[in-house]
Structure formats: C-alpha cells, structure tokens
Amino acid sequence: TMMLAMSWFEDQQVDWIILETGMGGRLDATNICSPEICLITNIGLDHQQFLGDDRRTIANEKAGIIKPGIPVVVVEKDAETKNVFIDASSAKGAPLFWANSYDLPSDLKGSYQKHNINGAAAVFDLLFPESQSLWSLGFTRVRENTGFFGRWTPICESPRVVVDTGHNSAAFSFLVKQAAEECRGRQHWVLGAAADKDMGTVLQLLPKEASYYWTATSNNRTLSAEALSDIGSKFELNGAQYDNVNSALEAAKIAAEVDDLIIVAGSNFVVADLQL
Known part of the structure; x- marks a missing residue:
C-alpha cells in the first residue's frame, strides 16, 4: 500500500506529501523516504505488544523516523522521553526543535488539539517562515478544506x-x-x-x-x-x-x-x- 500511494502521488505530481507512520517509526515503511522535515507528536501507551511497555521505550521506536541532517520537531518535552529525542537527533546530526505554544485559533475541537496545532505550526514555521499569516489562517479552516472528521x-x-x-x-x-x-x-x-x-x-x-x-x-x-x-x-x-x-x-x-x-x-x- 505504501508503494501504491507513492506511485499515485507521483502520477498526480503533488507539491507536498504528508506521510504518517503506520505504527511506531523505526521499522515503518515510511522510512524509505527522505523527508524535508519530521514531526513527532505526544507519546502515549498504545501497541505495547509491538512498541514496548513504557513511554521511554515507545519514544525510542518513534525516534526511529529521525533522519541524518533532517530537522525534527517534537511536540512534547517531558522528563520521561526528552532525552530519547535529544540523543537520537544528536547521533544523526538532525536539528532538533521543540514545539512552542502558538495559541492559534482553529476550527478543530477538543482541548487536546492545541498540542497537535503547536506541532503542525512549528513545522510550518520552519518550512514557510515568510508565510505565517497564510498558514495561520489555514488552521481556522481545517475541516472546511480537508473534510477532517472524527476528533471531537x-x-x-x-x-x-x-x-x-x-x-x-x-x-x-x-x-x-x-x-x-x-x-x-x-x-x-x-x-x-x-x-x-x-x-x-x-x-x-x-x-x-x-x-x-x-x-x-x-x-x-x-x-x-x-x-x-x-x-x-x-x-x-x-x-x-x-x-x-x-x-x-x-x-x-x-x-x-x-x-x-x-x-x-x-x-x-x-x-x-x-x-x-
């Protein structure tokens, strides 16, 4: 399915592709790609039978998407997992950025979305710093522009x-x-x-x-x-x-x-x- 998707993207000549790992990161099929930037969201306990029984171990699997020389944004900076990302990015020479609080208005509902918005905004800020007024406006129209459904x-x-x-x-x-x-x-x-x-x-x-x-x-x-x-x-x-x-x-x-x-x-x- 990964290769079918990539073939379709190539046929459509898309400008940007957002690839989400299927599970974890270290062994995920998306690792065949060389991205412009990587984003790691909050670390929760899920798929423990594959990823590990604690958040630090799971973070190590997630850190597997970090690529040599490619910037990585991490949403959550907490005592249990932060050193995993610091060590992984340092070992691969990948610039590490922690997501700041952007406090942007959005049509996304649910208090947890502020963390996701901060992560996405940090990525946009690094890729398109000169266009903040445009991508900031985009957060107010996520559902309208994408049909986003299923989170509160x-x-x-x-x-x-x-x-x-x-x-x-x-x-x-x-x-x-x-x-x-x-x-x-x-x-x-x-x-x-x-x-x-x-x-x-x-x-x-x-x-x-x-x-x-x-x-x-x-x-x-x-x-x-x-x-x-x-x-x-x-x-x-x-x-x-x-x-x-x-x-x-x-x-x-x-x-x-x-x-x-x-x-x-x-x-x-x-x-x-x-x-x-």
Missing part, C-alpha cells in the same frame, strides 16, 4: 452528540475531561473497541455515574459488546449491549435529555460504522 466532531444537537476516534488511555484522559467541561446534564458513552486494545486502562478513567452503551463493530478485529461490558463492570460502569454502533447510538439518543451529552468513541472502527 459534533454530529447532532439536542441532545448533543460528538464522535471521537480516541482509543487509548492517553486519548481518553483528554476526552473524559472535555466531556466533563461541556456536559450540562448526564453523560452517555457509546463505546466499542478493537480486541487487541487494553481497554481496562481506558475504562478505569470513565465516570461511574454516566450511562454506557457497549457495542461491537463490523470490523473483524472488534471486541464483542459482551467482553467490553465485562471489562466495564470491573470499574462499576454499567450499561446495555448492542451488536452494532448505530443501534447503540439510537438507544443513547432515546434515553438522553436535552442537556445531556453523548460521546461515541473507542475506536476508528466505531466512527467508521456510523451511518450519518
């Missing part, structure tokens, strides 16, 4: 429904806080998951007083609604089980009152199954 995206009002592809504890630490800040009534969580995810670390973050709608997805990697419910019960999270996302969402809509908030999350597969 509202799809319905009264009751309000938002969808988010967040699927690990790092993402849910933001989602739980965001939901608490925005919800004026009761929270309703429509949740599905892939079978290979550690959902215990996710569900332990969720509020016990919320309503839950456990769902399977159409993907063959799905965790069954029953299995997800069993994990939730360990953390006193109670709800009904559904065999598809849309049935679960419909049940949540029926139960919700006007000031309630429905959050559909847990997996890319959950969001992909939505019939809008």
Whole structure:
C-alpha cells in the first residue's frame, strides 16, 4: 500500500506529501523516504505488544523516523522521553526543535488539539517562515478544506452528540475531561473497541455515574459488546449491549435529555460504522 500511494502521488505530481507512520517509526515503511522535515507528536501507551511497555521505550521506536541532517520537531518535552529525542537527533546530526505554544485559533475541537496545532505550526514555521499569516489562517479552516472528521466532531444537537476516534488511555484522559467541561446534564458513552486494545486502562478513567452503551463493530478485529461490558463492570460502569454502533447510538439518543451529552468513541472502527 505504501508503494501504491507513492506511485499515485507521483502520477498526480503533488507539491507536498504528508506521510504518517503506520505504527511506531523505526521499522515503518515510511522510512524509505527522505523527508524535508519530521514531526513527532505526544507519546502515549498504545501497541505495547509491538512498541514496548513504557513511554521511554515507545519514544525510542518513534525516534526511529529521525533522519541524518533532517530537522525534527517534537511536540512534547517531558522528563520521561526528552532525552530519547535529544540523543537520537544528536547521533544523526538532525536539528532538533521543540514545539512552542502558538495559541492559534482553529476550527478543530477538543482541548487536546492545541498540542497537535503547536506541532503542525512549528513545522510550518520552519518550512514557510515568510508565510505565517497564510498558514495561520489555514488552521481556522481545517475541516472546511480537508473534510477532517472524527476528533471531537459534533454530529447532532439536542441532545448533543460528538464522535471521537480516541482509543487509548492517553486519548481518553483528554476526552473524559472535555466531556466533563461541556456536559450540562448526564453523560452517555457509546463505546466499542478493537480486541487487541487494553481497554481496562481506558475504562478505569470513565465516570461511574454516566450511562454506557457497549457495542461491537463490523470490523473483524472488534471486541464483542459482551467482553467490553465485562471489562466495564470491573470499574462499576454499567450499561446495555448492542451488536452494532448505530443501534447503540439510537438507544443513547432515546434515553438522553436535552442537556445531556453523548460521546461515541473507542475506536476508528466505531466512527467508521456510523451511518450519518
């Protein structure tokens, strides 16, 4: 798929390509390319069976995209991971830049997006310093220009429904806080998951007083609604089980009152199954 994509980009004669690693970095297929710049976002615990059990080890895998002499921007500068990136960039003679706070307005929702915006802005600042007024404006039109969907995206009002592809504890630490800040009534969580995810670390973050709608997805990697419910019960999270996302969402809509908030999350597969 990587080579098919690169062939298509060449046929279309695109000006710029943004390549995202599939997982990790050190062993990823995107490493065949020599980029203009590299960007490493925040490090969370995910894919531990492949990348390692702690953030420092995972950071070392992520640092595998750093190339000799190529600038690299790192979004998060924290005590656990910063030396990994300092050492990796120094060893390869790659200029290292930590993303500053740009405080740019954006149409992207969710408090966590400020970190992503800072990383992207730092890249633009290095590549196009003379065009800051133009690319700054672009952040206010991300959804309009790209069709961006699935990160704290509202799809319905009264009751309000938002969808988010967040699927690990790092993402849910933001989602739980965001939901608490925005919800004026009761929270309703429509949740599905892939079978290979550690959902215990996710569900332990969720509020016990919320309503839950456990769902399977159409993907063959799905965790069954029953299995997800069993994990939730360990953390006193109670709800009904559904065999598809849309049935679960419909049940949540029926139960919700006007000031309630429905959050559909847990997996890319959950969001992909939505019939809008």
